[in-house]
Each structure stands twice: as structure tokens, then as C-alpha cells.
Amino acid sequence: MFDIPMPRRFAIAALTCTFLCLAQKDPGVRGGPPGAGGPIPGLxxxxxxxxxxxxxxxxxxxxxxxxxxxxxxxxxxxxxxxxxxxxxxxxxxxxxxxxxxxxxxxxxxxxxxxxxxxxxxxxxxxxxxxxxxxxxxxxxxxxxxxxxxxxxxxxxxxxxxxxxxxxxxxxxxxxxxxxxxxxxxxxxxxxxxxxxxxxxxxxxxxxxxxxxxxxxxxxxxxxxLIEAIQDSTILSSSAATASARAALGIGGIPNRSGNDGTISRFGWKAxxxxxxxxxxxxxxxxxxxxxxxxxxxxxxxxxxxxxxxxxxxxxxxxxxxxxxxxxxxxxxxxxxxxxxxxxxxxxxPPQPVAFSPSALRGQQLFGTDPAHPGIGCFLCHTPTMVTGPRHETEALQSVPANLYSDLLVHHMGSGLADNITQGVAAGDMFRTTPLWGIGQRMFFLHDGRTNDLLVAIRAHASGGDPQGDSLAHGNSYPPSEANAVIQKFNALAAADKQAILDFLRSL
Ligand code: HEC
Ligand code: HEC
Structure with missing residues (x-):
């Protein structure tokens, strides 16, 4: 490795910054108290x-x-x-x-x-x-x-x-x-x-x-909390955004347990x-x-x-x-x-920290409900579902779960496909990952391919391969359901992209 003298190194760093520091950047794993690891209140x-x-x-x-x-x-x-x-x-x-x-x-x-x-x-x-x-x-x-x-x-x-x-x-x-x-x-x-x-x-x-x-x-x-959400709540939450999702090409189906037919929801493919x-x-x-x-x-x-x-x-x-x-x-x-x-x-559940003005802006852009859709991330990452009214553990009754997931599986294109089928989740399908606690996660996506939130978001977009990549696997997948939303994300100004990253790192 060649050696650059100290003052020159600073000059180069400053020069790089004038170009790159304008661009959005994942702030990285949030420091401070974990805000997680304790029991739910009221046990x-x-x-x-x-x-x-x-x-x-x-x-x-x-x-x-x-x-x-x-x-x-x-x-x-x-x-x-x-x-x-x-x-x-x-x-x-x-x-x-x-x-x-x-x-x-x-x-x-x-x-x-x-x-x-x-x-x-x-x-x-x-x-x-x-x-x-x-x-x-x-x-x-x-x-x-x-x-x-x-x-x-x-x-x-x-x-x-x-x-x-x-x-x-x-x-x-x-x-x-x-x-x-x-x-x-x-x-x-x-x-x-x-x-x-x-x-x-x-x-x-x-x-x-x-x-x-x-x-x-x-x-x-x-x-x-996720276990205590009733199937009817998962289905009605999804139904509430049906037209907005259809307009953007977003589907989403529940994975189900083979014998009792109820919605399964744990693991990368639910x-x-x-x-x-x-x-x-x-x-x-x-x-x-x-x-x-x-x-x-x-x-x-x-x-x-x-x-x-x-x-x-x-x-x-x-x-x-x-x-x-x-x-x-x-x-x-x-x-x-x-x-x-x-x-x-x-x-x-993991506790978010107080939102900065940028994180608040990011929350709006992420979208919260059909009246405030932002760019539409919320159409898969459902901000809140409420647990059922009766639970043997009373502390789990009627609690809002701010999970940022619809608990459904979606086609995510050949770029994310892992060619593993589990229940109705085909080789290109994944459960919308709950985003609570993401502020302190180190690696992202099912295979941990990145530690950068920006890369994780961009990887949602993938064209699919109607011909099938038969050379390698003989599979054929449709384009990612997230393509339209990620197009909107890419079109945002750098400060707005940054706001979404700041919002995510506050969760
Ligand atoms: C070698 C690493 C490893 C060890 C050890 C391990 N896990 Fe995991 N755990 C994983 C992985 C990988 C997944 C995701 C699996 C998947 O979805 O296919 C996971 C997922 C889970 C989930 C599902 C979480 C969700 O959000 O759906 C639970 C529950 C869980 N593990 C419990 C346990 C328990 C209990 C133990 C000890 C018996 C354990 N794990 C030991 C790697 C590990
Ligand atoms: C079509 C549904 C859909 C839309 C729209 C969507 N996501 Fe996702 N998201 C997913 C799925 C499914 C995964 C898991 C993919 C995988 O692991 O391969 C995921 C994973 C993520 C992850 C990584 C989570 C982790 O712990 O690894 C982040 C961050 C994320 N989404 C943010 C966003 C943001 C920001 C937007 C809006 C710009 C968005 N998503 C739009 C379905 C969606």
C-alpha cells in the first residue's frame, strides 16, 4: 500500500466529502441503550x-x-x-x-x-x-x-x-x-x-x-405480540390498502399452516x-x-x-x-x-427513540395509512396491528404492535430469490420483515448480504426473469412487487432519502 502524507490525506477526504457528503448515508447501528431485552409490561x-x-x-x-x-x-x-x-x-x-x-x-x-x-x-x-x-x-x-x-x-x-x-x-x-x-x-x-x-x-x-x-x-x-395478532386482523389490514396496492402492483398472500389452515408468520418466509x-x-x-x-x-x-x-x-x-x-x-x-x-x-418489543425532525419527515415519506401514503413503503411494512382481545397472558391483550410488517409473503424478484420453497412461499417470496428494532440491526435481508440500509432498500427492486435463469436453477420469477415503490424512492431528493434512513435508524 502506498503512503499518502497526513495533510494530503485530509485534503483528499475533504474533497471527497464535497461530493459524497451531499448524498444520503445510512447512519449505521444506533448507539445508546438497547431499548430491548426486557419483559413486556404488566406480567x-x-x-x-x-x-x-x-x-x-x-x-x-x-x-x-x-x-x-x-x-x-x-x-x-x-x-x-x-x-x-x-x-x-x-x-x-x-x-x-x-x-x-x-x-x-x-x-x-x-x-x-x-x-x-x-x-x-x-x-x-x-x-x-x-x-x-x-x-x-x-x-x-x-x-x-x-x-x-x-x-x-x-x-x-x-x-x-x-x-x-x-x-x-x-x-x-x-x-x-x-x-x-x-x-x-x-x-x-x-x-x-x-x-x-x-x-x-x-x-x-x-x-x-x-x-x-x-x-x-x-x-x-x-x-x-406478533403471535397474538388474530388472522382476521392480518387479513383486514391487508384489505384496507387493497386499491392502493393494486395501483402499484403490490400483492401479498398469507403463508398457512398445512393442517389447521391458520396463518403462519415466523421466519423469513413466514x-x-x-x-x-x-x-x-x-x-x-x-x-x-x-x-x-x-x-x-x-x-x-x-x-x-x-x-x-x-x-x-x-x-x-x-x-x-x-x-x-x-x-x-x-x-x-x-x-x-x-x-x-x-x-x-x-x-x-424494541423501543424506538424520539424522532428527530428528519426522522419525522422520513416517517411521512415511508407512509402511515392510505390517507398519508408517502412513497408507499407502508403498503407492505404495515406500521401497526393490534393483538386480539383475549389472551391467557393478559399483558398481551389488545396491545398495538408497531411491527412494520403485514406478515404476508411477497414476490421480490430474481435479485432476492433464494430458490427455496416453504409452504406457499416460492423461491422468490419473502415475508415483509418487521422493521421494529431495525435501528440496532447490523446486517440486512434474509442472507445478510449488506450492512447498509440504502443497499437493502435498493435490493427490493428486481426485474424478475420471465425466461427463467434456467442455466442455474430452472426457475422463473415475476418482477418484484416493490419495483414501483423503489422507483419512487430513487426519485426522492437526497435529503428525503436521508430522512427515511434516519426514520429507520430510530426504530
Ligand atoms: C446458529 C445460529 C442460531 C442459533 C444457535 C439459534 N438461532 Fe434462532 N434463528 C436463526 C436463524 C438463521 C433464523 C431465521 C431462520 C429462518 O427463517 O429460516 C432464526 C430465527 C429464530 C426465530 C424466529 C424469529 C422470527 O421473527 O420469526 C426464533 C423464535 C428463534 N430463532 C429462536 C431460537 C431459539 C429458541 C434458539 C435456541 C434453541 C435459537 N433460535 C438458536 C439462527 C439461530
Ligand atoms: C412489496 C412489499 C414491500 C415494499 C413495498 C417494501 N418492502 Fe421492505 N421488505 C419487504 C420484504 C419481503 C423484505 C424481506 C426481503 C428479503 O429479506 O429478502 C423487506 C425488507 C426490508 C428491509 C430489511 C429488513 C431486515 O431486517 O433485513 C428494509 C430496511 C426495508 N424492507 C425497508 C423498506 C423501505 C424503506 C421501503 C420503501 C422504500 C420498503 N421496504 C418497501 C417487502 C417490502
Whole structure:
């Protein structure tokens, strides 16, 4: 690298600024208090006790074998959960993506989206390294594991979960493939769990072939409110903007649960019905911990599953905590996966900060209702829906949820398509991402392709490919439903674009 003398460097910076500083710029992750991570107001003492228990379970670190944890199962390690080194739970599967719920859900507080963590919490303070993507070093190498880290997991890039678009024989796959194995870890129940019996998956080759689709963690704040919105409210909110949407080419359909027919609303494609199902599924898909809801191990290689009972995390029945991974307290019998779900259901939505004049202008441009449509972002990102009038958790009754989502799935063009079908959500369809809390998110869009809000907004526009990009995937997608709105966005003056970015970073 050539060296530019200091004063010249300033001159060049000033010159660049006269051109670029006029342009709009994402102000970046908002500093200050998280405004998230606490319980919804108005919980009963019992509900609050379950919430607090839920935080402890969500931050527990999994060991592999049932008797190999560092602490008594369920014991309080006294550690900062984001710097955890001691395992106090067990059942980590032979293959996994993470070994703690909060390793992927901690930005800007426990329960959040994916963020950065100190990669070497076990080292003395003198060897402190600044926080980075936990999938780069922390997770793949914990407890002596020697996992190869594929090139799409970078030091300051997003946490990513990987789906394969197709199987080897060309038939559709679509499922999550776990990135890492337990080989080499010091807490395996029996010797003999080696790369030979548990071969690592060759993600690099699949990546080069274009067969991978990525998903980044979503935040879980406020999901109790989202779950408590009635189907009729989702449908009537959408109906209220039908003519304005039709004029701009915006559709939107609910994804539905295959058996009971009700609207599913969790996940990037609204593919999951409930918080409880997501929690049980995540425990098995991300961590390989089998449970009441997902009782079958994803990898049954016997040399690597010694000393682990399956299903591992089920409703406790023993009179003591010796075999159970339970906490020695009155909440003893509730399984981890259910505690995760209760915690998430009771997590308050992220709180916005006071709007600056620019952010207020941005809110108007974003649009609030058909009488104040702005450029029409609100036609998908519905600012508010109210939860149903009767809920077993009274604090969730008739609460306005300022989620900025219609909870429907939309065609987003070939530019965003991930070629994964889930329910009615085809390879080019995604749920309108709720924007509450976006002020403190680090990466955007389902695959985390950018950390710049402006890029995320522009990526909504995509022409589709009526001919199909049959070379790569044999898929054919219509143009993005957001094209007309993004055209209006692009036509805005720089100060107005800036206002929308300022509005989003206040949420
Ligand atoms: C390796 C990283 C990782 C770990 C560990 C992880 N998650 Fe997630 N989480 C994700 C990703 C990625 C998504 C988005 C998945 C999708 O939509 O396909 C997600 C989504 C979710 C959602 C849905 C949020 C929404 O807005 O719809 C919930 C609920 C959730 N996770 C709960 C959990 C729980 C509980 C645990 C611990 C058992 C956990 N997660 C562990 C990566 C992770
Ligand atoms: C046709 C419906 C639609 C319209 C109109 C729309 N969005 Fe979106 N928005 C989506 C969908 C769907 C996603 C998720 C896409 C993905 O992840 O691939 C999304 C994602 C986003 C994200 C990233 C969120 C995250 O956490 O990753 C931002 C920011 C955003 N939209 C802002 C806007 C703004 C600003 C406008 C108006 C200029 C707008 N959107 C208009 C449907 C829409």
C-alpha cells in the first residue's frame, strides 16, 4: 500500500466529502441503550418468574454428553452470557450451527438478532480480542473442535445458516445443513467420534456450485405480540390498502399452516406457525438437541452420540435433578425448549427513540395509512396491528404492535430469490420483515448480504426473469412487487432519502 502524507490525506477526504457528503448515508447501528431485552409490561409474578428462568435457559451453553458439562446441569455459572465459557446444559448434537441460543440472538440484547462476540472469552484479559462474527472462530473451535470455516463465514460478516437448494441428484432439497461437527471436542461421551465416522460436509464446493442459500438470525423481541395478532386482523389490514396496492402492483398472500389452515408468520418466509414450534425446531436444527417437539436426532452416528439420551430435552419427570437438565427450583419440570418459547413470548418489543425532525419527515415519506401514503413503503411494512382481545397472558391483550410488517409473503424478484420453497412461499417470496428494532440491526435481508440500509432498500427492486435463469436453477420469477415503490424512492431528493434512513435508524 502506498503512503499518502497526513495533510494530503485530509485534503483528499475533504474533497471527497464535497461530493459524497451531499448524498444520503445510512447512519449505521444506533448507539445508546438497547431499548430491548426486557419483559413486556404488566406480567404477573408467575409469568415474570418464567421469563427470568427463560433468560437463564436461553443463555446456557451446551455440552455434548449428558454427564460432561462443566457445571451441574442447569447451574448458574455466574458468567456474562455473551462471554460464556462453562457449559451448564447438554445434548449438543453430532452436527450443529451453534451451541447456545444467545450466540446467534444477542444484538443489541439477549433475544436479538445476530451480532458480534469476543472470540476468546477463555483467554486472560491481556489477550482480549475485539468482538467478531462468532461463527468465524468462537463456535467452530470451542472446546478443542477443529472445524474448517467455509469462506462465506467472514470475521466481520454475518452469522449465516445454510440451506442446500438441491440434492446431489438434482431433486429439490431446501433443508438446513449443519455447518460444524463435534469432532475434536473435549466433552464427547466416548472416544471414536472422528472425521472418519462423521465426515465434515464440503460446503465450499457447494458454495462454488451456487447450491447454497443463506439465512441470518431474526430478532425475537416482541414475537408474543406478533403471535397474538388474530388472522382476521392480518387479513383486514391487508384489505384496507387493497386499491392502493393494486395501483402499484403490490400483492401479498398469507403463508398457512398445512393442517389447521391458520396463518403462519415466523421466519423469513413466514414458514413457522408458533414461537414454541420455532424454539423446539431451533433446538434441534441449530444445536442438535432433540426435544418433545423434534424428538429425532438429525445425525445418529452412534460413535458420536454416546452418552446422550434422545429425546434429550423433554418435560421433566424425575424427582431429582441428577438426570434431568433441569434447574433446581419450582420451575423444575418445564423443558428448555418450552422455557425458550415462554421467554420469547414475554419479550417486549424494541423501543424506538424520539424522532428527530428528519426522522419525522422520513416517517411521512415511508407512509402511515392510505390517507398519508408517502412513497408507499407502508403498503407492505404495515406500521401497526393490534393483538386480539383475549389472551391467557393478559399483558398481551389488545396491545398495538408497531411491527412494520403485514406478515404476508411477497414476490421480490430474481435479485432476492433464494430458490427455496416453504409452504406457499416460492423461491422468490419473502415475508415483509418487521422493521421494529431495525435501528440496532447490523446486517440486512434474509442472507445478510449488506450492512447498509440504502443497499437493502435498493435490493427490493428486481426485474424478475420471465425466461427463467434456467442455466442455474430452472426457475422463473415475476418482477418484484416493490419495483414501483423503489422507483419512487430513487426519485426522492437526497435529503428525503436521508430522512427515511434516519426514520429507520430510530426504530
Ligand atoms: C446458529 C445460529 C442460531 C442459533 C444457535 C439459534 N438461532 Fe434462532 N434463528 C436463526 C436463524 C438463521 C433464523 C431465521 C431462520 C429462518 O427463517 O429460516 C432464526 C430465527 C429464530 C426465530 C424466529 C424469529 C422470527 O421473527 O420469526 C426464533 C423464535 C428463534 N430463532 C429462536 C431460537 C431459539 C429458541 C434458539 C435456541 C434453541 C435459537 N433460535 C438458536 C439462527 C439461530
Ligand atoms: C412489496 C412489499 C414491500 C415494499 C413495498 C417494501 N418492502 Fe421492505 N421488505 C419487504 C420484504 C419481503 C423484505 C424481506 C426481503 C428479503 O429479506 O429478502 C423487506 C425488507 C426490508 C428491509 C430489511 C429488513 C431486515 O431486517 O433485513 C428494509 C430496511 C426495508 N424492507 C425497508 C423498506 C423501505 C424503506 C421501503 C420503501 C422504500 C420498503 N421496504 C418497501 C417487502 C417490502
Amino acid at each position: 404477573t409474578p408467575n409469568e415474570l418468574a418464567l421469563f427470568n428462568e427463560g433468560i437463564r435457559r436461553t443463555t446456557q451453553l451446551e455440552a455434548v454428553c449428558d454427564t460432561c458439562s462443566d457445571m451441574p446441569l442447569g447451574g448458574d455459572t455466574g458468567e456474562n452470557p455473551n462471554l460464556a465459557t462453562l457449559t451448564n446444559s447438554s445434548g449438543l448434537g453430532a452436527r450443529f450451527n451453534g451451541d447456545q441460543c444467545s450466540v446467534c440472538h444477542q444484538q443489541p440484547a439477549i433475544g436479538g438478532s445476530g451480532g458480534f462476540l469476543v472470540p476468546n472469552p477463555q483467554d486472560p484479559p491481556a489477550r482480549y480480542r475485539k468482538p467478531e462474527n462468532p461463527m468465524f472462530d468462537l463456535i467452530p473451535h470451542r472446546k478443542g473442535a477443529q472445524n474448517y470455516v467455509p469462506s462465506f463465514l467472514t470475521r466481520y460478516g454475518p452469522i449465516r445458516e445454510v440451506r442446500f437448494q438441491r440434492n446431489q441428484d438434482g431433486t429439490p432439497d431446501g433443508g438446513v445443513h449443519a455447518l460444524f461437527t463435534i469432532v475434536g471436542r473435549s466433552d464427547i461421551g466416548a472416544p471414536g467420534c472422528t472425521n472418519a465416522v462423521l465426515p465434515p460436509t464440503d460446503f465450499e464446493t457447494q458454495y462454488r456450485k451456487g447450491n447454497l442459500s443463506f439465512r441470518i438470525p431474526l430478532q425475537t423481541f416482541g414475537l408474543g 414458514q413457522n406457525k408458533s414461537i414454541a414450534i420455532f424454539a423446539g425446531e431451533a433446538y434441534n436444527v441449530e444445536m442438535g438437541v432433540t426435544n418433545d417437539v423434534f424428538p429425532t436426532a438429525r445425525d445418529e452416528t452412534s460413535a458420536c452420540t454416546q452418552g446422550v439420551n434422545e429425546p434429550n430435552d423433554i418435560t421433566r419427570t424425575d424427582p431429582t435433578d441428577i438426570r434431568n437438565q433441569a434447574f433446581n427450583n419450582p420451575l423444575h419440570m418445564v423443558a428448555d425448549w418450552l422455557e425458550f418459547a415462554i421467554f420469547i413470548r414475554e419479550l417486549a
